[in-house]
Amino acid sequence: MLTAVQPWPRTEEEALAEQDRLRARVVTEPGPASPATVAGLDVAYDDSGDRLGAAVVVLDATDLSVRDTAVIKGRPAFPYVPGLFAFREVPALMAALEKLTVRPDVLICDGHGLAHPRRFGLASHLGVLTDLPSFGVGKTRLIGEWEPVGEARGSRSALVDAGETIGAVLRTQDGVKPVFVSAGHRIDLDGACALTLRLARRFRLPETTRAADRICRDLLR
DNA sequence: GCGACAG
DNA sequence: ATCTTGTCGC
Structure with missing residues (x-):
């Protein structure tokens, strides 16, 4: 159903080269107006x-x-290296995606997309490999700076690196620590933030992330 | 040389 | 990610 994963990088050098190669395939577009799934x-x-x-x-x-x-x-496919995080989890996530019988309209990933040193985080990586719209919602920052975010739900501040807006620091609940939203593939930042807010009606993280977190945690016990 | 550093 | 309950601070 979805693209298979090929030979996997075994060194940081190979992983960096792979990011460079795949980064060229990222598509910038508004994204699905109203995704059904x-x-x-x-x-x-x-x-x-x-x-x-x-x-x-x-x-x-x-x-x-x-x-x-x-x-x-499964097993981690790469050591944890900031900036190369995707190489650790993508093979397992792709294998899980291939088991789906319902094709999702957008992928919401745990981590960053554009908000990455080379503008190609986990969310971008999964988006390119599946060619599905994707974005990242991270709990902490990887790179970038931002001005203080308003305390009200829905407030946001641009996440900036090297003079470029790479994402948003978004408050999903009044007075609760904000999340880091960035576009991955085939969706823009506004669309990603709007969807994140819709899916985080009650908690800091979107229900999608909470549901996936609960399921894979139970799987290990 | 010293921090920072998605999960 | 994970180890971990009560406790510190506003």
Whole structure:
């Protein structure tokens, strides 16, 4: 159903070259006006860090009911290196995506997209490999600076690096620590922020992320 | 040389 | 990511 993953980089040098190659395939466009389905993706690790569980959950964008779920167990495909994080989790996430029977209209990833040293974080990577609209919602920053964000839900501040807006620091709940939203592939920042707010009615993180987090965490126990 | 550093 | 309950600060 979705693109397969080829030979995987084994060194940082190879991973950097792969990012350079794939970055050229990122498409900049507004994104789906009103997606019918939204997917959340997440990975959890066991105590040793040798095993992981990946989950993808597809929700109905209107009522948030679960339309499909796919999980897989595996091993990290790369050490954790800031800026090369995608190489660790993408193979497992792609394998889970391939098990889906419902094609999601947009992928919402745990991590960053454009808000990355080379403008190609996990969300961009998964978007390009699947050619689905994708964006990232991170809990902490990787790069970039921003001005203080208003305390009210919906307030946002531009995340800037080297004079370029690479994402948004978005408040999803009054007085609660904001999240970091950035475009991945085939969706723009405004669309990503709007969708994030719609999916985070009650909690800091979008329901997609919360659902995926719960499922892959249970998978390891 | 010293911090910073998605998950 | 994960180890971890109560406790510190406003």
